[in-house]
Amino acid sequence: MDVPGVAPAVEPYEQASSIPTFEAAFATYHSAICAYLQRLIGNPDDAYDLTVASFEKAYRNWERAPAGNVAPWLYRIATNTCLDELRRRRLIRWQPFDKFAAVFQPRHVSRDNPERDVIRGEQCALLRSAMDKLNPRHRAALLMRECQGLSCTEVGEALGVSREAAKQLLFRARQQLREGYLALGGEPLDG
C-alpha cells in the first residue's frame, strides 16, 4: 500500500513467479474479465456466459498457463472466446444503448446532479455507438488498456501480437474512436 513502512505481507498474484492455482486466478480475475466482456460485447448476459466459458477453457488448459502473470493469458482466452462468438453470431453490433441503459442506468444516476448525469449519459451513448464501429480487435485492445489496466506488453500478449503491434493497435483504436465520436456529432470533449 502507499503507507510508508507497511509492506503487503504477501505479494499479489500478479507478481508471483509461479503459476497461481486456478481458483486463485478465478477469484482474482473473474470480476474484471466479466466487466471487460460486458464492455466488449455490450450485453451483460452474454458477457456472463462468455466469462464462464472462458474460465472453463482456462481450467481445461491450465497446464498451458504461463508462469508468473496469467492475466494476459486469461484475457486472451476471454477475447478469443468473445470474438469467436461474435463471428459465429455475426453479432458485431452492440445492443442498443437504451436497452442496455434501461437495465443498469438507474444505479448511475445520482440525485444531486441530474443534468450532469443526462449529459454523461448522452456522451456514453455516443461513445458506445463509436465503439460499435471499431474493429473488434481494436475495441478489445483499447478496453484492456484503458479499463482493465493492462500494459502495452500485456495487451500484445493477450492479442497474440508484439508490443509494437499492440501500440499500433491502440493508436488506431484511439484515433478511430475519436473520429467516430466526433462524426456522430459528439462535441469535442473537454473537462
Next chain:
Amino acid sequence: MASVLRSLPCDAPLLSAYRDGALDAPARCLVEVHLRSCQACRQALADYERMAALLETLPTAPPRHRMAADLAARITFTPLPRSWMAPSSEILVAASVVAILAIALILHTVALLPTTMVAAYPMPGASDVSTDTAVRVTFPRPVDRRLFQDSIRLDPPVPVGIVWDSPKEVDVVPLTPLSPDTTYTLIEEESIATPSGDATAGSRTLTVFRTAKQSPDLGGPTPVVPRSGKLAQALVVATVTSRSSSSASSGAATGTCAIVPQRGFELIYAGRPEVRSGLGCPQASERAVVTHTQVFQHGVLIAIPPNGALYYLSADATWQALALTSNDGPAASGGHGTWTIGPTFSRYWTDHPDAQVSLGAPTGPEQSSAGATEQFDQGMMLWTPGWIFVLRDDGHWQRFVDVWALAAGSAPTAAAATVASPTPDTTPSGSSFGRLRLAPVTPLLTPIVAGLPPAPMATPGVQAHPPDVAPLLFASWSGGTLPATVGGVGAAVNADPSPRPISRPSRGPEPIACGSQIRQLNQLWSLIEPREVMTGCLADPGSN
C-alpha cells in the same frame, strides 16, 4: 534548439504511445515539448483521456454470485474429449467383457423391472457409470413420496438424498461417491401406493448399473446426469422443507421468540442450534441495507452506511464494529496489479495504520451490493450476496453460504426432500445394507469460515462435525482433476450413524443438500474469497 523541438511535426502514434507510458525518456521529453506548443495535439491527448474516462463509466453489472456454481456445473458435467478414438487392445478386450456383462445384466434386469416404472437413469444394465451419478426414476403416475422414500435403497448401501422433480420423477442422489467398479442396484423394497390406492407389493429392482473402474476424472466417459439446474433444485427442495418445519421449531427451541427470521437467515437460524442459542431472539425483522465489502488477506471490512457502522471481521474469528465516518479520502492505491483500498474504507485505512498491518493487502476490489441485517438480542445477522455472517455480541463471527439465494437461482418447485442414510441394525439378512431412514444432515449449513473456536460451537446434544469435514470445505483443486471426494459430507453422515437428536417437534426432515455436487460447490464457493482468509481462519482456532 527549442524552436527545432517546437517545429516537430505532430506524430499521432507517438502521442498514443505517450498516453500508454510506453516511451523512453528522450521520446517522452520530445512529446512533452511538442505538446506545449501544439494545441491540436493537446486536444487529441485530452480527448484520449476523456474517452478513456467515459469508457470506464460505461455501466457494467457485477458478475452474479452464481458464477462459481455455474462454472462448477460446466466443469463437472461436461465430458472432456477422450482419447477413445484409438483404444489399446487391452481396453478393447475389457470393453467387450463389459459389453457381455452388460447384456447379461439387462436380460437379468428386464425381467425384474416393475411395470409401474417408466424409466431409470442410469439405464438398467448400464456400465462404466460415473461414480458421481445420481439415479433418476420416472413413474407413469404420481407416487406417494413418503412411501417411496421409506422403501428405496441402493445396494451396496450408500446414504442418499431424495429429490423430487415432480410427483412422477425422483432423483436418488448418493451423498458419497459410489465405489468404482461396483454393481449397484436400486431396490424398491416395499410397496409403492399411488394416490388412487393402487399398490404393488414386493421387492423390485428399479435399475442395476456398474460404476466405472476408476473414480471419474473430469472426462469420464459417461457424463454425470446432465442437468445443471439439479443442484439448485435440490437446494430449493431443502428450502421448502425447512420452511415448512422450522417456523414452529425455532420458536420451540428458543421459547418465546415473537419474530422468526426469514429466508436465508431462517435457514441458518433454524438449522444451527448454536447460532440460535448464541444470538437469542430477533429484535426486529430483517431490513434491507446497502453494504460495501472488501476482502483482505487477514480479514474482511464491511460497511453498512444505514447502520453507521463499519464491521471489521478478523481472520482470528473476532469482530468489532466501528463508527463509519464520512469518507472523503481518495482511494488509496497500490502498484499495478494490486487492488486498491475502496473509497468507503480509505478513510478508515489511512486513519488506522494498525489495521493495515493486521488486515494485510486487499485481495479484491470493494464490492457494493444490496444486503440485509437483522438484530438479535445477542448479536446480528448480516447478508451480503452469497454469504450470511453471524456476528455475536461475544465478539465472535461465523460465515455461512447463503443457501436460500443459491436455491433461488432456479424456479422453486413444490417438492420435498429427505435424506436417507443406512442404519446397520435393521437388516434381517445380516448383509451390509440396511433400511434407509431419515437422518438430519445440514452440510451446507456448516460454517464456511470456521469463525468460532471449537469449544463454544459444541452445543450439548449436538454431534460435532468430524475433523475431516472442515478441510474438505476448503479443499481446492488445481490441474486436471477434482480432489478425491472420500470423506467429507458423506463421512459426516457415516460418522454419525445415530440420528442427531431433533430438538424440535417437527415431523419434517431437516434441510439437506445433496451429494458430491455440494462438495464441489463448497469448494467453488471458497474461490470467491481468497485463500489466505480461509487458511488463516482455519489455522487460528486450533493454534490458539
